[in-house]
Each structure stands twice: as C-alpha cells, then as structure tokens.
Amino acid sequence: MHDGYPVVIPTLYARSGDLIYVHGSVASRMLRTLSSDIEACLTVTLLDGLVLARSSFHHSANYRSVVVFGRARLVEETQKLAALHALSEHLVPGRWADARPPNARELRATKLLAIPLEEASAKIRSGPPIDEPDDYALDVWAGVIPLRVQALAPAPDPRLQPGIGTPTYVSRYARQAGSLGVLDAIGHEAST
Numbered sequence: 001m002h003d004g005y006p007v008v009i010p011t012l013y014a015r016s017g018d019l020i021y022v023h024g025s026v027a028s029r030m031l032r033t034l035s036s037d038i039e040a041c042l043t044v045t046l047l048d049g050l051v052l053a054r055s056s057f058h059h060s061a062n063y064r065s066v067v068v069f070g071r072a073r074l075v076e077e078t079q080k081l082a083a084l085h086a087l088s089e090h091l092v093p094g095r096w097a098d099a100r101p102p103n104a105r106e107l108r109a110t111k112l113l114a115i116p117l118e119e120a121s122a123k124i125r126s127g128p129p130i131d132e133p134d135d136y137a138l139d140v141w142a143g144v145i146p147l148r149v150q151a152l153a154p155a156p157d158p159r160l161q162p163g164i165g166t167p168t169y170v171s172r173y174a175r176q177a178g179s180l181g182v183l184d185a186i187g188h189e190a191s192t
Contacts (some may be wrong), residue, residue, distance in 0.1 A: 014090030019114040034072040044069045050145040051130035069119040075112035094169035
C-alpha cells in the first residue's frame with residue numbers, strides 16, 4: 001500500500017520449505033510495508049499464448065498463474081544467508097557456490113521477507129478458443145498464437161577477466177518445460 005492504494009512491484013522470489021522468500025533494499029517501501037503485519041499477496045503469471053476466437057468476445061489467453069496469500073514476516077539476521085542461498089539457487093541452480101557471498105555491509109542493506117505457504121490459488125488456461133456453437137461455421141480464422149519465455153545464449157560481461165569460461169550451469173540453463181516455480185512450490189503441476 002502507498003497512500004492507501006495497492007501497489008504491484010516485480011520482484012524475485014524463491015521457495016524454501018513452506019516459505020516463499022522475497023528480497024530487496026532495506027529502503028524498499030514495498031518491503032517495509034509488507035513487514036508491517038498486513039495481508040498481502042504474491043502473484044506470478046506466465047503468458048503461454050493469445051487465443052483468437054471467431055468472436056472477439058471470446059478472445060482469451062493461455063496462461064499459468066498462482067497467487068499466494070498471507071502475512072509476510074521479516075527474516076531474522078541469522079536466517080538471511082539461507083534465504084539468499086534459496087533465492088540464488090532458484091534463479092540459477094549451482095550459482096551460489098561460484099559467486100562471492102554477501103559481505104556484512106550487503107547483508108545490512110538487504111531486507112528479506114518470508115511468506116508462509118498457507119493459502120494459494122492456481123489458475124491455468126490452455127487449449128483452443130471456445131466459441132458459441134453457431135460461430136464455428138463462420139469463415140473466420142481462429143486458433144492460438146503460442147508465446148514462450150526462452151533462455152538464449154549467455155552474454156558475458158564485457159569486463160569479465162580473460163580466461164574465465166562459461167560455467168555449465170549457465171551454458172545449459174533452461175527452465176523445465178511447464179514449470180512456473182511457485183506453482184510447483186505449492187504442489188500443483190502446470191500443464192500446457
């Protein structure tokens with residue numbers, strides 16, 4: 001909330017056990033507000049396709065979506081490293097072992113929240129358009145324009161030290177087909 005209005009801000013997340021972690025700067029208004037014992041939700045959506053029906057009324061989208069509801073709590077200082085490890089490994093498995101861990105100054109500048117996985121809602125839409133029975137006879141194209149998020153070839157930092165090769169976990173990086181991370185986190189399987 002900001003001035004009484006809800007605000008949506010993109011953020012990275014990770015699951016560890018029955019918790020979803022989010023992180024940001026200690027100056028983050030979003031994290032400060034969420035840690036004040038208010039009801040909150042975390043939403044993740046992947047758009048899989050545009051569904052064009054014979055009638056514009058029935059145009060839709062294929063997607064996978066989940067909303068986690070709850071009250072976020074501040075992650076204690078003693079648990080920050082474990083939460084940051086979970087975030088790093090959720091983004092790119094294997095990265096935590098290679099990267100420099102956060103130093104004391106960086107840990108002080110980072111706020112982490114944990115949202116318990118107690119209440120969540122998952123919604124999936126897949127398949128072709130659904131038209132009115134009479135509309136199937138119309139001379140109008142209908143179908144799906146598939147969309148996807150895809151990992152491309154890694155782009156090395158221009159300031160990378162000479163001789164540093166691309167780690168296998170980077171060169172072979174790929175999200176599992178049909179995975180939405182948090183859908184898997186709450187025990188639902190996403191299907192496309």
